[in-house]
Amino acid sequence: MYDEKHRHEAHPPQEGQSGVRVRQDRQSGVGYDEGGGMPTRLKPLRHMVVSVLGTVCAPAGDAANPARSQVPMPSGRLKGRARCASISHVCLPSGLTRRPISMMGFFRSRMFKGIIMWLMAIVFAVMFGMVVAGLDPSMMFSGGGQWAMKVNGDRIGVQEYQQAVKEASDRSQQRRQAGQDVDIDKDAQDLVITRALALQQATEGALVPEPRQLQRAVGKSADLADQYRAYRVFPQAQGMDLFWRSQALNGLRDTMQNMPIVTDDELRDDFKEQNTKAKLRFVEFTYLSKEADIEVSDEDARAYYAAHTDLFWRSAGVDVEYVKVDPKKVVVDVSDDEIRSYYERHKSDYEQEEEVKASHILAKVEEDASDEGRDAARTKIDEVLALVNAEGADFAELAREHSDDVGSRPGGGDLGFFKRRGAMVEPFAAAAFALAAPGDVSDVVESRFGYHIIRLTERRKPTQTLTAVRGDIENTLRAAAQVEKAREDSEELFFEIDADGVEAAVAQEQFASYAAALASTGYVSRSDTTIPDIGPSYHYSNLIETAFETRPGVWTRPLELKQQRGTTVLGYFITRVKSTRPAGVASFEEVEDDVVSLLKKQRARERAVFDANALWAMYDGSEDIDSLAAKYEAGDGATTPTLVPRDSSEFPSRPDGYVSGMGYSLPAMVAALQMDQDEVRGVFEGRRAAYIVQLTGRTDADMEELTDAELTNLRTRAVRLKGDSFFGVWYEDVRSSAVIERNADVIAAF
Numbered sequence: 011m012y013d014e015k016h017r018h019e020a021h022p023p024q025e026g027q028s029g030v031r032v033r034q035d036r037q038s039g040v041g042y043d044e045g046g047g048m049p050t051r052l053k054p055l056r057h058m059v060v061s062v063l064g065t066v067c068a069p070a071g072d073a074a075n076p077a078r079s080q081v082p083m084p085s086g087r088l089k090g091r092a093r094c095a096s097i098s099h100v101c102l103p104s105g106l107t108r109r110p111i112s113m114m115g116f117f118r119s120r121m122f123k124g125i126i127m128w129l130m131a132i133v134f135a136v137m138f139g140m141v142v143a144g145l146d147p148s149m150m151f152s153g154g155g156q157w158a159m160k161v162n163g164d165r166i167g168v169q170e171y172q173q174a175v176k177e178a179s180d181r182s183q184q185r186r187q188a189g190q191d192v193d194i195d196k197d198a199q200d201l202v203i204t205r206a207l208a209l210q211q212a213t214e215g216a217l218v219p220e221p222r223q224l225q226r227a228v229g230k231s232a233d234l235a236d237q238y239r240a241y242r243v244f245p246q247a248q249g250m251d252l253f254w255r256s257q258a259l260n261g262l263r264d265t266m267q268n269m270p271i272v273t274d275d276e277l278r279d280d281f282k283e284q285n286t287k288a289k290l291r292f293v294e295f296t297y298l299s300k301e302a303d304i305e306v307s308d309e310d311a312r313a314y315y316a317a318h319t320d321l322f323w324r325s326a327g328v329d330v331e332y333v334k335v336d337p338k339k340v341v342v343d344v345s346d347d348e349i350r351s352y353y354e355r356h357k358s359d360y361e362q363e364e365e366v367k368a369s370h371i372l373a374k375v376e377e378d379a380s381d382e383g384r385d386a387a388r389t390k391i392d393e394v395l396a397l398v399n400a401e402g403a404d405f406a407e408l409a410r411e412h413s414d415d416v417g418s419r420p421g422g423g424d425l426g427f428f429k430r431r432g433a434m435v436e437p438f439a440a441a442a443f444a445l446a447a448p449g450d451v452s453d454v455v456e457s458r459f460g461y462h463i464i465r466l467t468e469r470r471k472p473t474q475t476l477t478a479v480r481g482d483i484e485n486t487l488r489a490a491a492q493v494e495k496a497r498e499d500s501e502e503l504f505f506e507i508d509a510d511g512v513e514a515a516v517a518q519e520q521f522a523s524y525a526a527a528l529a530s531t532g533y534v535s536r537s538d539t540t541i542p543d544i545g546p547s548y549h550y551s552n553l554i555e556t557a558f559e560t561r562p563g564v565w566t567r568p569l570e571l572k573q574q575r576g577t578t579v580l581g582y583f584i585t586r587v588k589s590t591r592p593a594g595v596a597s598f599e600e601v602e603d604d605v606v607s608l609l610k611k612q613r614a615r616e617r618a619v620f621d622a623n624a625l626w627a628m629y630d631g632s633e634d635i636d637s638l639a640a641k642y643e644a645g646d647g648a649t650t651p652t653l654v655p656r657d658s659s660e661f662p663s664r665p666d667g668y669v670s671g672m673g674y675s676l677p678a679m680v681a682a683l684q685m686d687q688d689e690v691r692g693v694f695e696g697r698r699a700a701y702i703v704q705l706t707g708r709t710d711a712d713m714e715e716l717t718d719a720e721l722t723n724l725r726t727r728a729v730r731l732k733g734d735s736f737f738g739v740w741y742e743d744v745r746s747s748a749v750i751e752r753n754a755d756v757i758a759a760f
Contacts, residue, residue, distance in 0.1 A: 159199065160751035161206035168756055174198040179325045179537050179593075194323055195757065205259070207744050212258035215265070221254045228253075266737045272728040278716065280724050283663050285711035288682040290658045292672055293639045294699040295622045300614035306606045312598060314609045319595045321608065325535035327591040328557045333512065334527040334544075335500040335568070335582040337492040344487045352483050353476045360474040364430065367468040368442045369405060369423035371398070374414035375460035391454050391461040398451055398463055405451070405465045414460065427470070438462060493579045499524075500568035500582035507565050507584060533591050548574050553583055562587040615695075622693040622700040625653075635690055635704040657706065673698050683708070 158171035178197035228234045241249035241256075315322065353360070373391035375384050394412045397403055406422025413419045428434055430443050441455040445466035452464040476483075503524065506515035516525040534541055534554055541550050550571055560566055568582040598605065628641045639653040659670035663683055667676025675696030685691060685705040692702030 156753065156756055158753050158756045159202055160749075161203055162210060162749050164206055164210065166202050166206065171198065171202060171756070174201045176325075176536060177201060179535075193320060199752070199757075203745065203748070203750060204741065205255075207741065207748060208259050208262050209255060211740075211744065212262040215262070221250055224254050224257065225250050263737070266734075266740070272725055272732065274721075277721055277724045277728060278713065280728060281716050281720065282711045282713065283683070285662065285715070286683055287660045287662050287709045288685075288705060289660045289707040290669065290672065290678070290682055290703045291635050291655050291706045292658065292678075292701050292703040293625075293635060293642075293653045293655050294672070294701050295618040296699040297611065297615045297618050298698070300617045300621075301610050303617070304610045304613045306609050306613075311602065311605045311609060315598045315601070315605045318608075322596045322601045322604070324591075324593065324596050325537050326558075326593040327533035327535045328554065329530060329533050329588040329591070330553070330557045330585050331512075331528075331530040331588050332553075332583050332585040333503065333507070333516065333524055334529075335496045335503065335524055335584070336527065337489070337496040337579055337581065339523065340492040340495045340499070342488060342491040342495055344484050344491065348487055349480060349483050350476065352487060353479065357473065360479055362472045362474065364443075364469070364471045365427040366442055366445075366466060367427045367470075368425050368445075369409060369465045369467060370415070370418065370425060370438075371405075371409045371413040371423055371463045372415040372459065373412075373461040377458070387460055388454075391463065395454060395463050398465075423465075424467070427468075435459070438464070442466065496579070496582055497568070497570070500584060504565065504567055504584050512565070530588060545580070549580060553585065557585060557587050560585075560587050562590060615700075619693065619695060619700045622702060626692040626702055629690065629692075633690075634688065635702065638690065638702065660707070660709070667696075672696075672701070675699075675701055678703055 156168050157165040158168050159166040175194060175198040178194050178201055224234075228238045237257075238249075238253050241253045371391070371394055373387040373394070375387045379387075390412075394408060397408055397412075398405055406424075409423030410419055413423055415423070418425055425434075428439070428442075430439055433439070434442065435457050438455055438457045441452050441462075442464050445452060445464065448466055448468055450466045452462075455462045455464060499521070503515055503521050506518065506521070509515075512528060515521060516528055529543060531541055531544065536551075536554060536558065538554075539547055541547055541554065544550050544553070547554065552571060553569060556566065556569055563586060565584060565586045568584050570582055571580045572578060573580060625638065625642050629638055635655050639655050642653045656671075658672040661668070661670040661679070661682075663679065666674065667679045668674050669679050669682070672678070673696050675694050678694035678696065678701050681691055681694065682703065682705055687705060687708070690702065690704045694701045694703065
């Protein structure tokens with residue numbers, strides 16, 4: 011058998027080179043050459059190619075230049091260029107002599123034709139070998155890659171399917187917590203199939219240009235360029251493909267949304283339903299109140315686990331050991347010289363908004379003044395303006411004598427300093443700031459208070475003093491210094507950990523403050539919303555993503571983590587993966603507490619519903635809910651000895667079934683909008699309790715309040731909902747006729 015050992019014996023690595031590194035695809039188990047991507051089971055064929063081409067291209071001994079003529083072939087992939095100085099000195103097989111020839115002469119030579127024939131034979135042999143090995147020969151040209159599913163012949167790659175599994179897993183978390191059945195594989199496959207069918211439909215209907223046309227359109231359209239910006243984080247070809255897919259699916263969605271026709275009668279019915287309000291009196295049997303009465307045996311717990319293993323499926327996880335270097339815990343000093351220097355360099359940052367100091371004379375006009383009164387005020391201010399402009403006039407004295415502003419008149423009309431906006435009315439403020447130099451006087455300015463004459467006294471652009479901003483500067487400099495010192499410490503600490511181990515490293519005096527920061531996360535997955543003892547995953551998700559891509563047991567260089575939005579550095583993390591956990595169903599021992607809790611919740615709900623039905627069976631058809639509640643008799647030891655009816659708040663119809671003051675129960679909410687006054691009905695299950703209700707009030711919608719604007723909003727919503735319905739009908743139709751193929755071996759790996 012041709013194995014890796016024989017390969018190295020036949021083609022040993024040259025000095026300074028390593029043998030071909032081999033990685034193994036995690037899903038398929040197929041080994042790949044890290045340099046070339048060819049499966050390792052095809053290595054014998056590749057080495058045959060190397061051997062043959064070595065005969066063609068490896069030059070024989072050259073007496074004139076033996077060092078040049080005996081260049082060895084590399085043991086890795088064949089390089090694209092022969093090791094020769096130029097094309098005019100072609101490497102010839104052993105026994106042939108070299109002679110300079112022209113490039114065209116070389117292409118016309120029998121030797122070149124022989125090389126082409128050899129290459130064609132080799133390619134045929136490799137393709138034949140791939141067929142025998144059970145592989146698709148197109149891998150040679152397409153880059154290979156296994157497929158997980160095919161939808162009407164379109165291949166869904168492993169990476170795309172893996173992403174769908176992750177999305178399905180993320181979406182399933184809430185359903186699991188609510189005790190609902192979850193099938194990750196089915197959800198992932200449905201997600202893949204839906205996208206593929208939608209993409210095919212969008213392409214068939216030409217709802218979006220082809221990728222190349224779309225790329226040209228992005229260069230011409232500012233709107234498309236703005237939408238494409240989010241995809242620039244990917245390599246260009248991949249980003250454009252993802253953007254094209256997004257545009258295609260959006261085109262299909264928009265087409266579906268524009269198909270429905272909604273009548274005015276439908277909209278009026280919607281308005282009536284949404285604006286009719288009801289009020290209930292109710293008794294509730296809460297599920298939580300029954301849990302204290304429930305006991306779960308080990309046998310029952312194991313039986314429940316065996317029957318509901320899908321509830322305990324968990325994503326792949328990593329247990330990460332880490333040392334966190336927190337900038338906030340780094341001690342640094344900030345000197346007075348540093349603070350003063352920073353202030354001088356950033357002085358413009360502490361300049362405040364420009365202010366002016368002005369005085370004015372007002373001829374007041376009341377809001378309800380007549381035209382005669384307004385004309386009289388205008389005449390007065392024009393006369394005062396003439397006095398102000400007279401040579402030697404004293405503006406302050408004229409203000410004290412003539413101004414109607416009782417607040418500023420004693421001070422000669424002085425208004426003090428004020429900013430351009432917010433302090434004075436327009437156009438007064440605009441006129442004051444339009445004056446160029448102290449002493450300048452405006453023409454008559456009209457405002458809602460009357461007529462003004464304005465005189466500029468002073469203009470300034472104040473700068474905050476060093477004393478006023480010292481604390482802010484010190485905090486800024488300290489934070490920057492802490493981040494830099496933390497970065498440096500984390501780099502030094504990493505090298506010490508790498509050399510001597512983590513315990514010895516943190517035991518050193520300079521790193522002693524980080525010893526308490528040595529911890530581990532326990533198993534966490536990509537879909538977890540919180541990383542224990544670290545924080546929310548939306549800030550720290552990169553730590554987990556890095557861990558999933560890291561070989562276990564290897565300490566990684568410091569990873570800088572910042573707030574999701576912003577530049578604040580949260581810390582530098584030196585990490586290593588202690589162990590990994592594959593995706594799958596957790597063992598009973600691992601989730602025993604969760605099993606018992608779920609079973610308790612289920613049995614408590616069943617008991618609450620049973621008790622509610624028992625009371626409802628006593629209803630005689632005429633009594634009110636208070637009389638019915640009085641009939642309730644709790645069992646021995648029950649934690650709910652009596653029932654006390656309560657009233658809800660008035661509530662409208664809501665899609666989620668929320669009844670204000672009572673809780674979530676869609677069946678009870680729907681019934682309330684259909685019941686007669688004082689009617690009693692039951693039993694209605696909700697999220698947290700079972701209910702028996704009595705309608706105590708209802709306010710019908712006032713159709714006079716249905717405005718054209720409200721009608722437009724209702725139409726938009728109704729069209730969207732109908733569009734979603736159309737999409738569902740379309741999907742069921744195309745799904746029933748679609749040809750779906752599944753690669754069971756690949757899917758099983760997830």
